[in-house]
Amino acid sequence: MAVKRRVAIIGGGPAGTICALRLLQSAPDAGRGWEVVIFDRKVFLEFGPPGCNMCAGVIADTVMQQLEELGVPVPTELIQRRIEGHHFETRWGGLSLPKEPEATLCTVYRGLGPKGLGYDERRSFDQFLLRSAVERGAQHIRALVHTIHFPQDSRAPLQVHYGEGETLEAEVVIAACGVNSTLPTRLEQAGFGYRAPATIHACQAEIPLDEDAVTRCFRDEIKVFSLGLPGIRFGAITPKREHVTVTVVGPHIRRADLERFLQHPQVIRHFPPGWQIPSEYCHCHPKLPVTAARCPVTDRFLVIGDAYISRYLKNGIESAFYTGSLAAEVVLQNRLSRSELWHYYVRPCERRYRWDNLYGRLLFRLNDLIARSRWLTASRLRILRKEAAAADWETKPETQILWHLFTGSAPYRDIFHRALWFSLQWRMAQALWEEAREWLGVRGRRGR
Numbered sequence: 001m002a003v004k005r006r007v008a009i010i011g012g013g014p015a016g017t018i019c020a021l022r023l024l025q026s027a028p029d030a031g032r033g034w035e036v037v038i039f040d041r042k043v044f045l046e047f048g049p050p051g052c053n054m055c056a057g058v059i060a061d062t063v064m065q066q067l068e069e070l071g072v073p074v075p076t077e078l079i080q081r082r083i084e085g086h087h088f089e090t091r092w093g094g095l096s097l098p099k100e101p102e103a104t105l106c107t108v109y110r111g112l113g114p115k116g117l118g119y120d121e122r123r124s125f126d127q128f129l130l131r132s133a134v135e136r137g138a139q140h141i142r143a144l145v146h147t148i149h150f151p152q153d154s155r156a157p158l159q160v161h162y163g164e165g166e167t168l169e170a171e172v173v174i175a176a177c178g179v180n181s182t183l184p185t186r187l188e189q190a191g192f193g194y195r196a197p198a199t200i201h202a203c204q205a206e207i208p209l210d211e212d213a214v215t216r217c218f219r220d221e222i223k224v225f226s227l228g229l230p231g232i233r234f235g236a237i238t239p240k241r242e243h244v245t246v247t248v249v250g251p252h253i254r255r256a257d258l259e260r261f262l263q264h265p266q267v268i269r270h271f272p273p274g275w276q277i278p279s280e281y282c283h284c285h286p287k288l289p290v291t292a293a294r295c296p297v298t299d300r301f302l303v304i305g306d307a308y309i310s311r312y313l314k315n316g317i318e319s320a321f322y323t324g325s326l327a328a329e330v331v332l333q334n335r336l337s338r339s340e341l342w343h344y345y346v347r348p349c350e351r352r353y354r355w356d357n358l359y360g361r362l363l364f365r366l367n368d369l370i371a372r373s374r375w376l377t378a379s380r381l382r383i384l385r386k387e388a389a390a391a392d393w394e395t396k397p398e399t400q401i402l403w404h405l406f407t408g409s410a411p412y413r414d415i416f417h418r419a420l421w422f423s424l425q426w427r428m429a430q431a432l433w434e435e436a437r438e439w440l441g442v443r444g445r446r447g448r
């Protein structure tokens with residue numbers, strides 16, 4: 001029997017597990033056997049942050065499709081809610097925006113469940129991914145990886161040091177450790193040029209509510225808040241089955257900012273009447289990458305997922321799937337030298353995300369700018385209200401822009417170009433004019 005070559009994957013989140021699944025699915029076809037070892041100390045069977053990869057858990061249809069193609073369809077009990085649209089809230093009012101007609105979006109919980117809620121193993125998305133990889137033949141070592149030794153001799157195996165002084169040798173090592181880990185900093189010291197992505201902070205709370213209250217108050221909509229609050233880039237409330245996930249993002253966000261956000265009149269009005277922030281609730285402070293890592297590869301070593309590159313502020317699981325799948329492809333094609341990895345792995349990832357993320361940054365900045373201006377926000381709401389009356393999705397350019405911006409379901413470049421359309425600019429100018437006329441009319445009536 002042929003000796004299997006070993007690939008060690010550090011991290012059993014979405015990037016690591018999809019990479020393992022692809023390697024195990026394709027290995028027999030490629031005529032080679034790969035032994036796949038996944039390291040992750042987390043078991044997604046603990047309540048609260050220790051058993052969770054801290055995320056809002058909005059899953060795009062592309063993610064579901066990829067899992068289905070791999071023969072591991074997401075079981076229905078894992079789905080917390082199917083999302084019907086967004087509610088867009090600003091300081092000066094808000095409205096519900098429908099979803100793109102064919103799009104399906106749902107919410108899941110990454111870990112076992114928030115502290116204090118009686119969820120069980122069947123609810124954990126990350127546990128489902130990891131279990132699926134193990135069922136396909138991956139070995140899971142429940143341990144923390146401390147360092148990787150890169151040998152001078154290009155034929156010698158790489159060494160993964162983990163747990164209580166143990167070592168595993170592997171021909172290929174893939175780091176899928178995300179950005180909420182100390183491993184990226186240690187990789188920076190390995191000497192091949194890796195620099196971890198820059199990050200910003202989020203504070204996330206899982207607020208328990210009974211199922212009826214979630215349905216009644218949140219109506220299967222993700223609430224997105226552009227309130228222009230100091231220190232908070234944006235906030236969102238994502239409905240789950242028996243709780244809602246509240247996320248606020250900003251450069252130095254803290255729990256106090258999250259509570260300031262929750263107490264804002266435009267936010268608290270979405271909760272049941274008389275609702276108050278509970279004294280205890282499950283919360284976490286994860287980091288989000290906002291740039292790409294530098295030098296994510298060296299001979300027989302690749303960084304995938306958030307620790308390398310992801311879509312700016314949106315759809316991180318989908319980008320983790322992309323980099324994880326591409327990494328599996330280059331391993332199976334045996335393109336493992338540093339230069340081959342640059343050509344066949346880094347370049348396609350950069351083409352897909354790096355430049356597009358610049359447009360994403362610009363769009364989010366524009367959104368912040370509009371959120372701080374009463375005039376621009378009122379004009380945008382006016383356009384959105386007019387579009388709400390139209391039946392055809394194609395005649396709702398501003399609704400489309402916000403849908404794609406909130407879901408990350410189209411390249412940022414396309415959204416940016418759409419935002420520049422003359423017809424939309426013209427409608428914005430008209431809306432501003434109508435807003436100004438209304439304001440002057442009100443002032444005139446007051447003056448008389």
Ligand SMILES: Cc1cc2nc3c(=O)[nH]c(=O)nc-3n(C[C@H](O)[C@H](O)[C@H](O)COP(=O)(O)OP(=O)(O)OC[C@H]3O[C@@H](n4cnc5c(N)ncnc54)[C@H](O)[C@@H]3O)c2cc1C
Binds near residue numbers: 010054286304
């Ligand atoms: C507040 C917030 C909300 C988000 N909401 C969404 C959303 O709604 N939808 C979406 O698509 N994306 C969302 N994201 C982004 C998404 O969470 C990430 O893009 C995605 O999880 C990245 O996957 P990953 O596998 O690269 O890293 P991770 O999910 O971070 O997984 C890394 C894994 O590696 C393990 N690990 C780390 N270091 C070591 C080590 N030294 N040894 C062994 N194991 C290790 C960890 O335990 C973990 O399991 C959100 C992110 C944040 C912060």
